[in-house]
Amino acid sequence: MTATLHIVFGPSGAGKSTYAKGLARSEPAVHFAIDDWMARLFAPDMPEPLEFDWMMQRIERCEAQIWSTAAAILAAGTSVVLDLGLMRRVDRARVAEIAEACELPYRFHYVTAPEDVRRARVEARSVVQGEGFSLAVTPEMFDFVEGVFEAPDAAELAACVVSESA
Numbered sequence: 001m002t003a004t005l006h007i008v009f010g011p012s013g014a015g016k017s018t019y020a021k022g023l024a025r026s027e028p029a030v031h032f033a034i035d036d037w038m039a040r041l042f043a044p045d046m047p048e049p050l051e052f053d054w055m056m057q058r059i060e061r062c063e064a065q066i067w068s069t070a071a072a073i074l075a076a077g078t079s080v081v082l083d084l085g086l087m088r089r090v091d092r093a094r095v096a097e098i099a100e101a102c103e104l105p106y107r108f109h110y111v112t113a114p115e116d117v118r119r120a121r122v123e124a125r126s127v128v129q130g131e132g133f134s135l136a137v138t139p140e141m142f143d144f145v146e147g148v149f150e151a152p153d154a155a156e157l158a159a160c161v162v163s164e165s166a
Helices: 016-026 034-041 052-075 089-101 115-128 139-148 154-158
Strands: 005-009 029-033 079-085 106-112 160-164
Touching: 005 016, 005 089, 016 029, 016 079, 016 106, 029 034, 029 052, 034 052, 034 079, 052 079, 079 089, 089 106, 106 154, 115 139, 154 160
Parallel strands: 005 079, 005 106, 029 079, 106 160
Antiparallel strands: none
16 A cells, blocks of 8 residues: 555534544544644744744644654555644645655545534533643634634545534
8 A cells, every 4th residue: 555645624623633633543644734843833922912924834844843743654554644734725735746746645534513513512622621632722712823724625625625613
C-alpha cells in the first residue's frame, strides 16, 4: 500500500480532530494536529485580543516542523494525517503544491457541521476539557476564526472526501 498524505480541514468545532484521529487509526497513519502543537508551545503567550498575524506566525513555525517530520514518515512508507486547520483557500492550495512538488499521493478531507452545532461543541469542550481538548476556545476566538475561515468552493469540494456531522 502506498503511503498517502491525508489533509483534514474545516471550520472550528466541525469535528476535524475526531475525524482525523479515526482516519489515522483506520489507515493506519501518523496523526499531526496543529491545535495540539499550538496549545503546548504557544497558548500561555497568546495575546488578548487574539491577533491574526501573531497566530499565523506561530502556526507557520509549527507547520514547518510538522512537515519536516511528516516527510520522513511518508518516506518510510507510512501514511500521515494532517489536521492543520487550513482556514484559507490559499493555505490549502499551498499544501497541495507542496504535496505535488514532492510527488506525494494526497487526499483532502473536508469536515463540516452547522454553525450552531459547532459553536455549542466548542463551548462544551472548553468547559469539560475531556477527549479532544487541547485549547480553550472563547466565544471571541470562535468568532475570530469564523471570520477567517473560507469555505471550499465547488471545485475544491469535488476533490475532497466530505464529512458532515450534526
